[in-house]
Amino acid sequence: MTDPSFFPSFLSSAWSAVGGDTALLERVTAVEREGALPARLPVRELARACVGACALAAAELGALRARRAEVPAVRVDDGAVATAFHSERHLLVDGRAPVSFAPLSRFWRTADGWVRTHANYPHHRERLLTALGVPDDVDRVASVLAERSAPEVEETVYAAGGLAVALRTPEEWAAHEQGVAVAARPLVERERLDETHARVLPPVTGTPLLPAAGLRVVDLTRVLAGPVATRTLALLGADVLRLDPPDRPEQADLHADTGFGKRSAALDLAADRAALEELLASADVVVTGYRPGALDRFGLSPEALAERRPGLVVAQLSAWGAHGPWGGRRGFDSLVQAATGIAAAEGSPRRPGALPAQALDHGTGYLLAAAVLRALTDQTRRGGTRAVRLSLARTAARLMDTDPGDTNPRDTDTAKASARVTADSPFDRPGPWLAETDSRIGPLRYARSPVTFADGPADWSRPPVPWGSDTAQWT
Template identity: 65%
Template sequence: MDAELPAGTSEAWAALSADPALVERVSYGGPSDGLPARLPVMELARATVAACALAAAELTAVRTGRQVPRVRVDDGAVATAFLSDRLVAVDGRAWTTFAPLSRFWRAADGWVRTHANYPHHRARLLAALGLPGDAGADAVGDVIAGRRAVDVEETVYAAGGLAVAARGAQEWAAHEQGALVAGQPLLTLEAVGEGGPTRAWSRISGTPLLPCAGLRVLDLTRVLAGPVATRTLALLGADVLRIDAPHLPESQEAHNDTGMGKRSTTLDLGDSRDHRVFEDLLRGADVVVTGYRPGALDRFGLSPEALAERRPGLVVAQLSAWGRYGPWHERRGFDSLVQAATGIAALEGSDGEPGALPAQALDHGTGYLLAAAVLRALTEQHRRDGGGTRLARLALTQTAHWLVHGLTKTPERERGFAPERRLTETDSPMGRLRHALPPVSYEDGPVNWARPPGRWGTDPAAWVAA
């Protein structure tokens, strides 16, 4: 093990309440210059992938009865995976990840970051600014330039849109939400219900060793962290079924990246017939992962407490942007907005203009931590012969706080990052798909997903037959 590297991995592993001695099973290599930034982005990427791979190896050992497999973290593969949303292509056509109105704008007293990739977010942004639905960037820029950044933030959020004032790290620390984030752990993993049916664990064998084989995952997440987590669980053998509301649009291009290994369907949980279908799926599920605003799904009986009562022994994983506390807990959020609010954009900027991380690193890093938390919960359930319902909670802001205040940059060990070495192509329903190979790697583990993504929302709302 490289002596200068394990601090970040050890911190992430400790946050998962795992055996610290297992970190010795991890080794590192490959070019470390793939995510250049002022902040320790490569350290974040390496640590989160390492923790996820080690959690997969640990569960593999539980299900095989063998020693924990050795984990190898290749920095080139990690950096490529963190750029996967920018590198994915179909028949040579890449995806434009940000729409024209998703950007920084100069306000009267600073900067504002907006997110308007989805049509409904674009419409709400324009309405909040008093602009017609066909307004373009020039009109938006003129309106924002005449207003204070915080006023734009409050006005747009009140209209259901997405905008944040760009703050410095000290300004965020003094903000009520930022001060609360600083007092939170990187993640939480706890038991929320006792008892429940004992999981019918079976031994796994052969190659590759898939620790999630036979497990069923309900994926109620959207761009980008949640789908990265469930994409990883699919890599490890889980039957992952993503469920979206039919009235919420989704980008097929985004699904081409994060839908690897998964199936996708739509259900309207407010419709009685669709809700019955969902309840049937829930009865057969082992894991439920949600990525909506805190409380947004509670009316459908999807709070952790309600799930623990109806489906004892479930693993529930919840992801949010701003955390489940403080004045911003009900706000929508994306990686780019969290970067702007928490001071990351200011730290990465220059000449008075905000900058950005070289990848959606908060999304990807939190996604791998989320998958790791699910894997650790499954391991703990196995060791405790059922162990009750387990709940994992993560937030992009908590990952951001760790990046800014918890991690330390390390010298590059090896240069020469070339993402094309970690890309592959496969046939898909959309055409010839180029995608990043998975960075989660351990001895005798999978090297690629068993299936490419399909067309979003077109799969049956049913589990694959056992």
């Protein structure tokens, strides 16, 4: 049986990271189910806490906007969490299961160990093959990599704009310059950029309680953590408009999985600058999921946005964080698992393993949504343009517990005395947390959101739409 104290300590850490009042932790109840997200590392506990923090942040903002004296009760069910953390695997489009990874996205043996590559997007695949000097052939790629060292492959592929990282042990990552830089940062970086007056959010009424109702969210994210965050904001009532480059379409199945409740438009940020500025002029939240600095030339840095649109909440997500030698690098969940020692911990240095889900993506996504919701609450009370920053690598550090001082002992004690963890039947199938709907894409089977609180929404208001099928305008 998993030690229930893991949940409160992780929840306290996550809730404190987004600036939450620890007294509210007593509003959270968790339903523990053995068999959910099994792993050597405490994946289930981290996942449960990220979802719990998100649901509590939503309930808190909902109470504020509904003028309620008490924050609605939050219930986090391991079954719902485990199902949602596999949402991209559970999706069926007209009965067809999606393909999650391309043939060249995998672990490969090298002369001195292992390397993990990511080539799901065509441009990443081409850069990988160019860096290795081979055709698109799995056997040829394996032959070339077997003759090279993992660090050499990592640097060569990165220099060509591709994605590859060497497998490292937890100890090797802790000693790595980037690992040191990541461990030095808080789990959630929060900043108040100016002294803008407190914003007045109109009250919300009726059922379900929608904490983000009426808020406009510009979604500039790619798979998977960022879209999970904005999908959650859409669940809570926000008008979410996802924008993608016209020449870089998203993978259709992943777009469908994370597109619930949203609209989708293709927009060239350079050529259609006027359209972008018009969207920003009435936006409430901007969420970006590209590598640090990649969007600054479009005036999308937090500081530039604060000048043009005081009172925004700007949320930034990246793989490796904005600090350290890898601060400007691209990355994905699977790569972060390999580099930070998670793959070695779940398997071994001789045979790498993996988490039972893309838990860094999903966990960071819910934590990002929690940070946005809490920023909106703080902004309503005290004003100021707000910026929040998260990274997959920092979430990985919390999972690996490479920063034991991250949790305030007093907060942890409060959580242990407050949050309730109850045991229920084991998790053996996702059926109770799956749903079906029709859509313009076709009939869909999908995972329901695990973010639940009393009187809150049970499902999204609308299904996903085809990629780029909407105009880049607010409704």
